[in-house]
Amino acid sequence: EYMGKNIRFAFCEMGGDVRSIVREKLLEACFKSAREKSGGGWLVLVLDKRSTRILSSCCRMFDITSDGIALVENVTLPRQPFPDMDVIYFITPTLASVELVCADFDRDKKAPTYSRVHLFFSSRCPPVVLDRIKNSAIASRLLSCIETHLDFLVPESQTITLETPNPLSLFSTRVPQSIHQTTLEQVLSLCVTLGEVPIVRYSAADQIATQLAARLDSVLDGMGRTSLFKPTATPPTLIILDRFSDVVTPLLHEFTYQAMVYDLLPVDNNIYSYTTSAGGGKVKQVELGENDTLWPLLRHKHISDAMNWVLENFNMFVKQNKTAKLKQTGVASISDMSDAIKGMPDYRESMQKYELHLDLQSRVMNEFNSQQLEFLAGLEQDLAMGKDKDGAPVDPKQLTPRLVPLLQSPNISKENKIRLLMIHIVTRKLATETRQQLCELAGIREDEQEPLTRLYDLGLAYQEKEEPAPPRKWFSSSRPRPNEPGFELSRWKPKLHNVLEQFLQDKLSTTTFPFVKNNPSATAPATAEVGTSYRSHGVNPTWQHAARLAPKEVEMNNSATNTGPRVIVFVVGGMTWSETRVAYDLAAQYKRDVVIASNAILTPKNFIGGLTSMDQTDL
Numbered sequence: 001e002y003m004g005k006n007i008r009f010a011f012c013e014m015g016g017d018v019r020s021i022v023r024e025k026l027l028e029a030c031f032k033s034a035r036e037k038s039g040g041g042w043l044v045l046v047l048d049k050r051s052t053r054i055l056s057s058c059c060r061m062f063d064i065t066s067d068g069i070a071l072v073e074n075v076t077l078p079r080q081p082f083p084d085m086d087v088i089y090f091i092t093p094t095l096a097s098v099e100l101v102c103a104d105f106d107r108d109k110k111a112p113t114y115s116r117v118h119l120f121f122s123s124r125c126p127p128v129v130l131d132r133i134k135n136s137a138i139a140s141r142l143l144s145c146i147e148t149h150l151d152f153l154v155p156e157s158q159t160i161t162l163e164t165p166n167p168l169s170l171f172s173t174r175v176p177q178s179i180h181q182t183t184l185e186q187v188l189s190l191c192v193t194l195g196e197v198p199i200v201r202y203s204a205a206d207q208i209a210t211q212l213a214a215r216l217d218s219v220l221d222g223m224g225r226t227s228l229f230k231p232t233a234t235p236p237t238l239i240i241l242d243r244f245s246d247v248v249t250p251l252l253h254e255f256t257y258q259a260m261v262y263d264l265l266p267v268d269n270n271i272y273s274y275t276t277s278a279g280g281g282k283v284k285q286v287e288l289g290e291n292d293t294l295w296p297l298l299r300h301k302h303i304s305d306a307m308n309w310v311l312e313n314f315n316m317f318v319k320q321n322k323t324a325k326l327k328q329t330g331v332a333s334i335s336d337m338s339d340a341i342k343g344m345p346d347y348r349e350s351m352q353k354y355e356l357h358l359d360l361q362s363r364v365m366n367e368f369n370s371q372q373l374e375f376l377a378g379l380e381q382d383l384a385m386g387k388d389k390d391g392a393p394v395d396p397k398q399l400t401p402r403l404v405p406l407l408q409s410p411n412i413s414k415e416n417k418i419r420l421l422m423i424h425i426v427t428r429k430l431a432t433e434t435r436q437q438l439c440e441l442a443g444i445r446e447d448e449q450e451p452l453t454r455l456y457d458l459g460l461a462y463q464e465k466e467e468p469a470p471p472r473k474w475f476s477s478s479r480p481r482p483n484e485p486g487f488e489l490s491r492w493k494p495k496l497h498n499v500l501e502q503f504l505q506d507k508l509s510t511t512t513f514p515f516v517k518n519n520p521s522a523t524a525p526a527t528a529e530v531g532t533s534y535r536s537h538g539v540n541p542t543w544q545h546a547a548r549l550a551p552k553e554v555e556m557n558n559s560a561t562n563t564g565p566r567v568i569v570f571v572v573g574g575m576t577w578s579e580t581r582v583a584y585d586l587a588a589q590y591k592r593d594v595v596i597a598s599n600a601i602l603t604p605k606n607f608i609g610g611l612t613s614m615d616q617t618d619l
Helices: 018-037 049-056 061-065 095-103 127-134 167-171 177-194 207-223 257-264 303-320 322-329 334-342 344-370 373-385 396-408 414-427 432-442 450-457 495-504 577-590 604-613
Strands: 043-047 069-074 086-091 117-121 142-147 153-156 159-161 199-202 237-242 271-275 283-287 567-572 594-598
Touching: 018 043, 018 061, 018 086, 018 117, 018 142, 018 153, 018 177, 043 049, 049 086, 061 069, 086 095, 095 127, 167 177, 167 604, 177 207, 177 567, 177 594, 199 207, 207 237, 207 567, 237 495, 257 303, 257 344, 257 577, 271 344, 303 344, 344 373, 373 396, 373 414, 396 414, 396 432, 414 432, 414 450, 414 604, 450 604, 495 567, 495 577, 577 594
Parallel strands: 043 069, 043 086, 086 117, 117 142, 159 594, 199 237, 237 567, 567 594
Antiparallel strands: 153 159, 271 283
């Protein structure tokens, strides 16, 4: 009776913050319910590598230990036995993890490692795994055995990553079908967690997106009548895109704060190391995320706005904080001293946050200047836009003279030179002979040119049409709208921006983004055209002709003001930080609940690395 149960939880009534939804599901529907079944005592929590990543993406250790968890352990490591305590295993449903669980209750042991057992699986449990549990010594000890459908990470309130290894391998012809099946089941687990069966739309130009949409809709059609989903008159919409339908965005230098930090600085799994000014210059590791109250306010600002914001608010903080005044002017009264001492923990925490962002911004700007990104990014934008900062068409004859000094500059890294040439290849015709000459000028060896040649192998390189393409009607003006500041190096907008905005305006083409089934509302227009995949040969990649506008300082997805059902955007193969920023900006602008998800979050470095690792014979 206990095998393969599912958690049913009324998440849809909780608003649009997916991170809070997942945290609530784990803490309340899993851990709290387990504690109640165990009589209210303290429990041990045991995790594997994957479930540790899932849990840590949405919960702090304080959240876990304040909910009746006495100890958090790693299932792969030797552990001290607590035979009188019940245990929660939150693990992935693999034989490897389940064997480690079974070993804790091996009949040959003098005593089991724990008493009674609560098993929570991150995803659907295969029959072979369930059979192993049924035939083990823990079967008689089970109080819970539940599939949680939480096989994804939530690094931000509205950002989901599946953490697929080598996500670009999804576009390989030789990738095992199990990889696509895993992606399908992970997207399904997101839908289950949100509790609603979505209407599925997809990019018709992209084969991978088309296949995923059809398979997902088929599975959802069968599951939608189960207790996993809540019936609703206004279901959400899931829009499926393809990473290769926009390869410019992951190559361009973006100058919003979060994108710059992840592009230019050494950040590993969201962990950043810096040297503090206090304590003799200790090296401190911090997680970049929403636990830092300043991060959500700063991450999507243009770097110049972010720097001004930090300086202004830091000065205001020092001016108004009583502890800061005490350090500057000394003690004026016993009352002042008492107030200042009470405020010291908050003062130290705030000072550390400001110190972190001052360090991040200082290092980012050092990289910006030392790598000559102002000159490099100007040419990147002109290539991508097809127009210069004044809106004049770029003269193809002037591109090579502008490229040469940048490719020869010793201050520009080889990686940035490769990025520049890749942008050229996907936006303008580049003859093989010219490409080789430019690579020689840049000092790019033949064995380092794989990212460039891979664009041709994948059909992503620009190809001219025999006849000029008709002008597209779905992009914005190349100049900022009145009263909204634009930035010369931030004119490009990702394709995702155009697709999502047109959907929110109820103008998304049903030709280029059809429904898997017939349009439920039968109101969406079929005439407005949205960009076509680069892999459709002969397409001029002019998706983007709009000025980058500074994001407004507004919070995303206030459920009290949302004007329509939730929108989920899934990018097959990986998304960028600039695309997550687009989702937040448009959600705030249109007062809609927008969730953006993908197999992985790509930086320019790992996007290029992923292309390089694709075997030519697999394409």
